[in-house]
Amino acid sequence: xxxxxxxxxxxxxxxxxxxxxxxxxxxxxxxxxxxxxxxxxxxxxxxxxxxxxxxxxxxxxxxxxxxxxxxxxxxxxxxxxxxxxxxxxxxxxxxxxxxxxxxxxxxxxxxxxxxxxxxxxxxxxxxxxxxxxxxxxxxxxxxxxxxxxxxxxxxxxxxxxxxxxxxxxxxxxxxxxxxxxxxxxxxxxxxxxxxxxxxxxxxxxxxxxxxxxxxxxxxxxxxxxxxxxxxxxxxxxxxxxxxxxxxxxxxxxxxxxxxxxxxxxxxxxxxxxxxxxxxxxxxxxxxxxxxxxxxxxxxxxxxxxxxxxxxxxxxxxxxxxxxxxxxxxxxxxxxxxxxxxxxxxxxxxxxxxxxxxxxxxxxxxxxxxxxxxxxxxxxxxxxxxxxxxxxxxxxxxxxxxxxxxxxxxxxxxxxxxxxxxxxxxxxxxxxxxxxxxxxxxxxxxxxxxxxxxxxxxxxxxxxxxxxxxxxxxxxxxxxxxxxxxxxxxxxxxxxxxxxxxxxxxxxxxxxxxxxxxxxxxxxxxxxxxxxxxxxxxxxxxxxxxxxxxxxxxxxxxxxxxxxxxxxxxxxxxxxxxxxxxxxxxxxxxxxxxxxxxxxxxxxxxxxxxxxxxxxxxxxxxxxxxxxxxxxxxxxxxxxxxxxxxxxxxxxxxxxxxxxxxxxxxxxxxxxxxxxxxxxxxxxxxxxxxxxxxxxxxxxxxxxxxxxxxxxxxxxxxxxxxxxxxxxxxxxxxxxxxxxxxxxxxxxxxxxxxxxxxxxxxxxxxxxxxxxxxxxxxxxxxxxxxxxxxxxxxxxxxxxxxxxxxx
Amino acid sequence: xxxxxxxxxxxxxxxxxxxxxxxxxxxxxxxxxxxxxxxxxxxxxxxxxxxxxxxxxxxxxxxxxxxxxxxxxxxxxxxxxxxxxxxxxxxxxxxxxxxxxxxxxxxxxxxxxxxxxxxxxxxxxxxxxxxxxxxxxxxxxxxxxxxxxxxxxxxxxxxxxx
Numbered sequence: 006x007x008x009x010x011x012x013x014x015x016x017x018x019x020x021x022x023x024x025x026x027x028x029x030x031x032x033x034x035x036x037x038x039x040x041x042x043x044x045x046x047x048x049x050x051x052x053x054x055x056x057x058x059x060x061x062x063x064x065x066x067x068x069x070x071x072x073x074x075x076x077x078x079x080x081x082x083x084x085x086x087x088x089x090x091x092x093x094x095x096x097x098x099x100x101x102x103x104x105x106x107x108x109x110x111x112x113x114x115x116x117x118x119x120x121x122x123x124x125x126x127x128x129x130x131x132x133x134x135x136x137x138x139x140x141x142x143x144x145x146x147x148x149x150x151x152x153x154x155x156x157x158x159x160x161x162x163x164x165x166x167x168x169x170x171x172x173x174x175x176x177x178x179x180x181x182x183x184x185x186x187x188x189x190x191x192x193x194x195x196x197x198x199x200x201x202x203x204x205x206x207x208x209x210x211x212x213x214x215x216x217x218x219x220x221x222x223x224x225x226x227x228x229x230x231x232x233x234x235x236x237x238x239x240x241x242x243x244x245x246x247x248x249x250x251x252x253x254x255x256x257x258x259x260x261x262x263x264x265x266x267x268x269x270x271x272x273x274x275x276x277x278x279x280x281x282x283x284x285x286x287x288x289x290x291x292x293x294x295x296x297x298x299x300x301x302x303x304x305x306x307x308x309x310x311x312x313x314x315x316x317x318x319x320x321x322x323x324x325x326x327x328x329x330x331x332x333x334x335x336x337x338x339x340x341x342x343x344x345x346x347x348x349x350x351x352x353x354x355x356x357x358x359x360x361x362x363x364x365x366x367x368x369x370x371x372x373x374x375x376x377x378x379x380x381x382x383x384x385x386x387x388x389x390x391x392x393x394x395x396x397x398x399x400x401x402x403x404x405x406x407x408x409x410x411x412x413x414x415x416x417x418x419x420x421x422x423x424x425x426x427x428x429x430x431x432x433x434x435x436x437x438x439x440x441x442x443x444x445x446x447x448x449x450x451x452x453x454x455x456x457x458x459x460x461x462x463x464x465x466x467x468x469x470x471x472x473x474x475x476x477x478x479x480x481x482x483x484x485x486x487x488x489x490x491x492x493x494x495x496x497x498x499x500x501x502x503x504x505x506x507x508x509x510x511x512x513x514x515x516x517x518x519x520x521x522x523x524x525x526x527x528x529x530x531x532x533x534x535x536x537x538x539x540x541x542x543x544x545x546x547x548x549x550x551x552x553x554x555x556x557x558x559x560x561x562x563x564x565x566x567x568x569x570x571x572x573x574x575x576x577x578x579x580x581x582x583x584x585x586x587x588x589x590x591x592x593x594x595x596x597x598x599x600x601x602x603x604x605x606x607x608x609x610x611x612x613x614x615x616x617x618x619x620x621x622x623x624x625x626x627x628x629x630x631x632x633x634x635x636x637x638x639x640x641x642x643x644x645x646x647x648x649x650x651x652x653x654x655x656x657x658x659x660x661x662x663x664x665x666x667x668x669x670x671x672x673x674x675x676x677x678x679x680x681x682x683x684x685x686x687x688x689x690x691x692x693x694x695x696x697x698x699x700x701x702x703x704x705x706x707x708x709x710x711x712x713x714x715x716x717x718x719x720x721x722x723x724x725x726x727x728x729x730x731x732x733x734x735x736x737x738x739x740x741x742x743x744x745x746x747x748x749x750x751x752x753x754x755x756x757x758x759x760x761x762x763x764x765x766x767x768x769x770x771x772x773x774x775x776x777x778x779x780x781x782x783x784x785x786x787x788x789x790x791x792x793x794x795x796x797x798x799x800x801x802x803x804x805x806x807x808x809x810x811x
Numbered sequence: 812x813x814x815x816x817x818x819x820x821x822x823x824x825x826x827x828x829x830x831x832x833x834x835x836x837x838x839x840x841x842x843x844x845x846x847x848x849x850x851x852x853x854x855x856x857x858x859x860x861x862x863x864x865x866x867x868x869x870x871x872x873x874x875x876x877x878x879x880x881x882x883x884x885x886x887x888x889x890x891x892x893x894x895x896x897x898x899x900x901x902x903x904x905x906x907x908x909x910x911x912x913x914x915x916x917x918x919x920x921x922x923x924x925x926x927x928x929x930x931x932x933x934x935x936x937x938x939x940x941x942x943x944x945x946x947x948x949x950x951x952x953x954x955x956x957x958x959x960x961x962x963x964x965x966x967x968x969x970x971x972x973x
Binding site for chain 2: 042043045046047048049050051052053054055056058059061141143218219220221269270271272274303304526527528529693694696697700701702703704705727728729733735736737739741742765
């Protein structure tokens with residue numbers, strides 16, 4: 006169903022996009038909006054995907070990292086047997102290499118250095134200390150086993166609450182405690198809200214630490230290209246250009262002598278969206294040896310030593326009137342960011358983002374947020390699908406269900422009453438976010454219809470029979486995407502990722518190549534960017550080549566993260582293709598003896614009435630026979646340009662999730678019976694791919710809600726280091742969601758597209774934990790942490806039976 | 812080093828391997844070149860390295876190469892002409908059964924065996940049968956639809972034949 010919610014038209018043409026008829030009429034039959042099958046499938050289905058471990062460079066030596074076995078200690082000495090000394094590399098063997106210092110340009114932010122290999126001190130189990138090289142990984146690991154390190158063990162910090170209250174010893178030199186940064190977003194008169202409140206709900210909630218788990222681990226291969234005298238770094242990364250920019254000065258190489266290539270990447274989800282210590286170490290090593298060197302992360306390394314995710318503690322206080330209308334929200338989030346600050350996001354990203362988005366889709370007169378980032382002796386925290394928002398959504402949406410219970414209303418009705426209304430768009434939230442378009446209440450109303458609330462309530466009358474309990478859970482959220490210049494500036498980041506770039510060029514046979522700086526690793530961008538070009542140029546998208554992920558093949562750009570590539574790179578491709586189309590039309594019109602405004606581009610040709618000139622003819626003239634061009638027309642058919650959204654505040658997708666679960670009180674197992682998602686991401690470029698992203702995100706959200714946890718003991722040792730103790734959602738845990746779309750195009754972006762890569766993961770933890778609580782409420786159970794494992798459920802039931810409140 | 816001989820995708824191969832070398836590492840090495848085998852965990856859980864040993868699905872990451880002396884080994888590279896694999900590839904393509912592609916070869920080989928064994932299985936049975944393979948991208952919907960579609964087409968052809 007198309008729906009126009011546009012209250013303003015910041016970008017010329019946006020209104021037209023929103024108000025026009027169906028997508029095929031607006032964007033062409035194989036353009037934006039078409040359910041096209043993916044161009045990139047063929048190579049993956051043939052088993053021909055070329056991932057980092059598949060690269061085959063002559064003479065490559067494999068690297069095994071020797072990593073710290075302890076969580077915190079000073080290195081007294083390192084013993085390396087003489088016969089392998091030449092194949093072991095410590096920081097001091099790498100020449101001039103600088104540590105990463107990922108900071109925010111914000112007063113009060115405490116910076117710290119993250120060296121690529123340990124510089125005298127280790128601060129988490131798994132921190133790289135040395136690199137060992139050999140023809141095979143197995144032999145490299147043999148060498149690593151011969152290294153002996155003598156440590157002076159130091160006190161270990163693993164409890165974020167102790168890190169936050171200053172009672173734990175500082176892990177970074179010169180810091181008085183382990184608090185890195187505190188952000189305090191908010192506005193409004195909280196005292197007034199407190200006075201007016203009839204109901205005040207207070208809860209502590211906890212989202213435990215987890216891993217990201219791309220199925221392909223991280224990996225880096227580097228070598229010196231003698232012909233070009235350049236260092237080539239292949240990395241399984243989401244952002245090759247940015248990596249080049251920051252890597253170059255750290256290893257003392259000029260940026261024009263460094264090429265970064267992301268080959269096929271087997272899943273990213275954020276963990277490949279940082280400058281990695283291993284990237285620096287491998288690149289630095291390649292400068293001083295005369296052969297390629299490669300490191301492939303194994304699963305144990307991934308689970309214990311790669312950037313991890315979540316680990317939030319919330320202290321929430323919600324003030325409302327007797328009907329459940331929110332008057333004020335106080336929220337403190339403490340995030341355990343681990344031992345180091347990750348570039349470029351800084352370790353404060355999680356807490357800041359959570360505190361900034363906390364008010365969600367709701368109106369309120371007062372909000373007081375505190376985002377507290379603390380350091381600990383665990384692996385550094387990095388971005389993972391949702392970044393901050395799954396935690397914020399979990400905390401607030403748990404509160405909304407408790408609020409509904411307190412005022413005796415259905416949770417979805419309380420949500421509808423509090424939501425920003427479509428007529429209020431664009432809406433500036435109390436936390437300073439500018440919502441661009443949408444009908445939030447409609448997403449709840451439609452989800453309620455789809456999930457059949459009265460039907461579920463009727464089923465619940467049998468709760469308790471055979472120890473089975475049915476519950477209905479809700480979550481509504483907004484998903485900020487395609488963050489522009491203003492947003493990054495407001496976050497005080499050292500990098501500003503507000504645009505994307507593209508080159509659109511024809512080859513002399515009339516075929517189109519798109520060269521983009523983003524990286525496609527499952528999102529279908531080799532198809533959807535071609536659809537954008539098809540919209541502008543009338544070419545067959547199956548025939549368009551999309552090249553990406555390589556600093557040598559595209560203009561400079563920022564990469565694939567934060568649900569930005571479709572909006573940003575799509576916008577850049579759209580602009581470039583449109584500019585190219587103008588030239589193609591001029592040349593074609595010249596052939597057709599008419600003017601450019603009289604012709605259209607259809608099916609690979611310039612068309613004027615019954616007459617047509619194929620693009621191959623236009624390209625032939627442009628590249629090979631300039632004498633056939635219109636007078637004054639430059640040869641060539643290539644355009645490079647950039648795109649940035651009209652507003653730098655982002656395009657906000659949103660959704661409501663409604664889930665029905667059955668909890669077995671005998672075993673503590675949760676089975677999902679029905680999962681409904683009503684979703685709005687503006688103009689949909691490819692419905693098949695959009696639904697695939699939502700469902701894929703949901704699977705990760707289910708992992709977050711029910712299964713995935715990376716616990717540490719008090720000495721900082723990881724307790725989950727294999728897939729036997731780190732559980733992933735599989736075929737039998739992830740049902741197929743029923744998905745419905747609302748379409749409210751963004752007024753700020755080209756074509757009205759909004760990003761949408763993360764939402765599935767944002768809503769699920771809240772919705773599922775709410776459903777479990779709804780199921781078990783009759784037993785006096787309340788659970789406010791993720792994942793809700795069978796052990797936690799059984800413990801909560803046992804505690805409730807004894808009369809203990811959580 | 813030990814010398815072993817096996818049949819790889821229909822061709823005889825004789826190689827020297829260390830006793831500790833996994834079949835996956837041997838097959839992925841430049842000499843064999845079967846890079847459709849992906850290593851997602853190297854401890855037999857994720858299924859990305861699934862291949863056929865003597866016609867049955869197996870995890871090449873936890874099979875020792877020396878234990879496969881004399882075996883007939885088939886990887887996705889060797890199933891290019893296989894009718895059922897071709898049907899599954901088409902169905903994965905049509906049902907968006909893959910995103911990053913890393914789990915895909917293992918999924919295809921497991922799905923091939925699941926469908927060949929019993930094309931008349933319910934969705935729940937299919938999900939259980941496929942649960943030895945992990946996909947981190949798709950949330951499984953497209954894969955289930957793809958395998959179901961191929962199973963249904965084979966089930967109907969079984970019925971019409973009988």
